[in-house]
Amino acid sequence: MTRPSYHHGDLANALTAAATQLAREGGPEAVVLREAARKVGVSATAAYRHFANHGDLIHAVKEVANERLAESLSIELAATPVEPDPAAEAVRRMGALGLGYLRFAFAEPGLFRTAFCSPAWTAGAPQGPPEGLETVAPYRMLVEGLDALVAAGVMSPARRTYAEIFAWSTVHGLAMLILDGPLSGVPPEIREQAIAAVLDAVAVGLTAG
Amino acid sequence: MTRPSYHHGDLANALTAAATQLAREGGPEAVVLREAARKVGVSATAAYRHFANHGDLIHAVKEVANERLAESLSIELAATPVEPDPAAEAVRRMGALGLGYLRFAFAEPGLFRTAFCSPAWTAGAPQGPPEGLETVAPYRMLVEGLDALVAAGVMSPARRTYAEIFAWSTVHGLAMLILDGPLSGVPPEIREQAIAAVLDAVAVGLTAG
DNA sequence: TGTACATCAGTGAACGCGCGTTCACTGATGTAC
DNA sequence: TGTACATCAGTGAACGCGCGTTCACTGATGTAC
Numbered sequence A, B: 001m002t003r004p005s006y007h008h009g010d011l012a013n014a015l016t017a018a019a020t021q022l023a024r025e026g027g028p029e030a031v032v033l034r035e036a037a038r039k040v041g042v043s044a045t046a047a048y049r050h051f052a053n054h055g056d057l058i059h060a061v062k063e064v065a066n067e068r069l070a071e072s073l074s075i076e077l078a079a080t081p082v083e084p085d086p087a088a089e090a091v092r093r094m095g096a097l098g099l100g101y102l103r104f105a106f107a108e109p110g111l112f113r114t115a116f117c118s119p120a121w122t123a124g125a126p127q128g129p130p131e132g133l134e135t136v137a138p139y140r141m142l143v144e145g146l147d148a149l150v151a152a153g154v155m156s157p158a159r160r161t162y163a164e165i166f167a168w169s170t171v172h173g174l175a176m177l178i179l180d181g182p183l184s185g186v187p188p189e190i191r192e193q194a195i196a197a198v199l200d201a202v203a204v205g206l207t208a209g
Numbered sequence C, D: 001t002g003t004a005c006a007t008c009a010g011t012g013a014a015c016g017c018g019c020g021t022t023c024a025c026t027g028a029t030g031t032a033c
Helices: A011-026 A031-040 A044-049 A054-079 A086-107 A110-114 A136-152 A163-179 A189-207 B010-024 B033-041 B046-049 B053-077 B086-107 B109-115 B137-151 B161-179 B188-207
Strands: none
Touching: A011 A031, A011 A044, A011 A054, A011 A086, A011 A110, A031 A054, A044 B010, A054 A086, A054 A110, A054 A136, A054 A189, A086 A110, A086 A136, A086 A163, A086 A189, A110 A163, A136 A163, A136 A189, A163 B137, A163 B161, A189 B086, A189 B109, A189 B188, B010 B033, B010 B053, B010 B109, B033 B053, B053 B086, B053 B109, B053 B137, B053 B161, B086 B109, B086 B137, B086 B188, B109 B161, B137 B161, B137 B188, B161 B188
């Protein structure tokens, strides 16, 4: 298990992968730089050749987590057949996005919590240009879904404003209340019913009137 | 500022108050037992006469935070005049509850985050009987609000199921996304508009059809 | 009304923990001539 | 094709931090007789 050369060759990626595994098992607080280095078989100091500091490493994991979330959304989008009717199709897609979001949260709680961890955890990470929300894949998918709702005539343009925030808030809140919060005791069966009911209510809130 | 006697007399409450102030300023991670003792002017060891451990102290703060949240809901309920029409009144109350929840989250982010902190923070706290959600004041207020909606005939009984979870998830998610999450950059003015739009969408989701 | 004594509520020193980070260093790589 | 040398990517020891918690203790309180 020793590496062939003194130089690792791909240490940045290896550390990110190890740190991602830590996050998967215990959320952002489990991402410890020394442990990631240990897993890769390298001294802790070596990490500083590739990451500015601890927060920078967490930031890298956070980006990976967002990619995984986007994948989960895509998978759920593809899991149900396309509806011939544009209106029904737009509604189907929104439901799939919500379901993909929640499936990810419950299947990968550690990564989910890391994707949305407080900025305190990534403090010190050197930030480039202040990239907006539009660069985050899951958010773009949500925007497209809502636009399709309007294009299909199933949501009034007046309701379009802040619709991202409404839809996102609901699924995010549900995930948080169940993962970390006072709804953590809800058994899986009830949880599934609640998810269906909540997603339905969101659809109503977006399209009614 | 020295206490009159060797015995403090009310140390448990004093420590809880000091710890609550710490939480107010920095959330659950700022609740450090030694610091709370320091603020009260007592040795760290003394805290162990009144709290089983660190998690127990945080648990006490968590309960205080929930009381403050309930107060915020009550204040907002009383902030707008009662509607004569029962249907309008029930809708008004739901809006006030949502607003009170969000006002509290933004006015007291540290306490809000403590009220909903992960069980990991309160680990070790000796738990009595597993008290259900019904014992938590804010939750009871939500249940009453939804029941009133049905009683006033403005929400169909079919929609009543899991309505708590839908309404709660939405306001909770909005608070989290803005406090800790990717919506933290939203300026206060836009935030207020978003709050109004989201609360409106929830009302639609609850009552439409 | 005194007094002995159990109990309660504090004290202060100390420990271990494991982290992030820095330091001076050495082995490996690649490029100019 | 060799060789000198700058640069890059690692090493290992060490530091400081501040926490939660334990220990043996002492001062204050209250109760039985």
